[in-house]
Amino acid sequence: MAARARSGGTLPSSLGPCPPGDWSRRGFVYDSRNNLQMRGLVVLLISKAAGPSHTTENSLQKDMSSGIYSSQRSLAEITELIHTAFLVHRGIVNIGELKSSDGPLKDMQFGNKMAILSGDFLLANACTSLAHLQNTKVVEIMSSAIGELVQGIYYENSNLAKENGLTDDIGISTWKEQVFLSHSALLAKSCQAAMELAKHDAGIQKMAFKYGKHMSISHKLNVDIQPFVKESSNDSAAFSFNSAPVVLHQEFIGREAWLKQIKEAHGKGNLIDYTKLQDAIKAGKGVTSAIDLCRFHGNTALEALECFPPSEARSALENIVYAVTRFS
Template identity: 75%
Template sequence: MVSGIYSCQRNLAEITELIHTALLVHRGIVNLNELQSSDGPLKDMEFGNKIAILSGDFLLANACNGLALLQNTKVVELIASALMDLVQGVYHENSTSAKENHITDDIGISTWKEQTFLSHGALLAKSCQAAMKLANHDAEVQGMAFQYGKHMAMSHKIHSDLQPFMKEKASDSTTFNLNSAPVVFHQEFLGRDLWIKQIGEAQEEGKLDYDKLRETIKAGQGVTSAIDLCRYHGNKALEALESFPPSEARSALENIVFAVTRFL
């Protein structure tokens, strides 16, 4: 044990990061059907896709090998179920991605939270639970670790979704996800018909003016509601940490929560 951390727990953290990185690499695959001539030669994109697939698979293979070396069937089961959740979550995200004319599917915030937990929260939640299992803690402690990981991941995702709406005017010319938390809240408050109308009004020559749409969303209740939800999950994560004795590790975990729930 080093600094209160078992070597198997450290190995688990590395495995979790390998899986997360593999997912990011696989998500970097380019849809060749959407390429334009200005994007570069098709053969370069095809080669990049092949490298992304192979690199992601290599990382996943190493993660699986590391899991086997832990020699704990319960931990393997937890991480395997997290991988299943990830695949299911990404599938749902793709099925509700922006379609023709930049119109998203009609999903409410409750559906968004379910999908986001699968694609962004399950891995951290179950990894935290598995870390407690490796230290032979009981089911109650494992449950609290799961709750911390779940709410921490949700808070972090909402914080990331909010960034395009929190930046200063001079630097906010970037696009944003039309299925992000502030947008889903905005659509839920506004209603489907008005939301479609606003998207139509933000289009110029067939292209969506994200700056205009961003200002429309910021004028509504979507951003403030997303901030409230981010803080709610942050508070839930802090509540879960109260089950653990005071320590430097607990303080570090609390500071992570503070970092993603603090807004200027």
């Protein structure tokens, strides 16, 4: 079984040369401040970790560079295109909620049009590139991921309307289902599709899907937990009523008690004292339970990697899990 604790760690020294027209490796991974294109990087790493299948034809192996097929490199780009398209679409502003102080209405309307057109353009390019892979199974897998993303964003938008303090009475199981749709489905199915492109069997595809799903859920849990473990994050911008610690806290104390705590946190002008709410959640079991859940999903992702032979790429995938389950 894979180790459960490890410090440091590096990415593989090489993912192979980028073919003409691809992003440069340096820009693909790091821009001196932030890690970029995480989903595409994971697709490349899991492709390299799995390598070719035992049934791969010699003609396909000739198309391999540094342990990764060109079709898998294209899939990594497609994954990033889909993710970016939905990020752009998420930038659409609800005109009905705007105030005069927010700026000219025409500017907002123009911005919305640009967001819709730009997102649609990226998504169309991604679909065209998918067709060029000439693999109907991969097209089916990635199409279902796009459909689940749309469904996940619908849930997100319906929850945003309740950010004033009245949240849905959902349990952590429902929260995980919604997070899978909006955050995990794309990566999980991209990892599965990468295995399909290399002609790996259903068992390997299932493990790749499992890694992508549980690693991304673990990452989302880590993001949700940060406002409760960092002193500098005690503000309204960092606090979300639909984050995992809040959902778990509500589940533990009950709906009525949670609504009472929200009511008690309202101050002058009906403004919510988020620091007071955070303190109430920290005093309960929500944060510690979310940390435990994060590590559970991280360990499940590590277990999925055990089907791959030891390699630099597998170590990098493990290190990603260690990074998103660390709270020191």
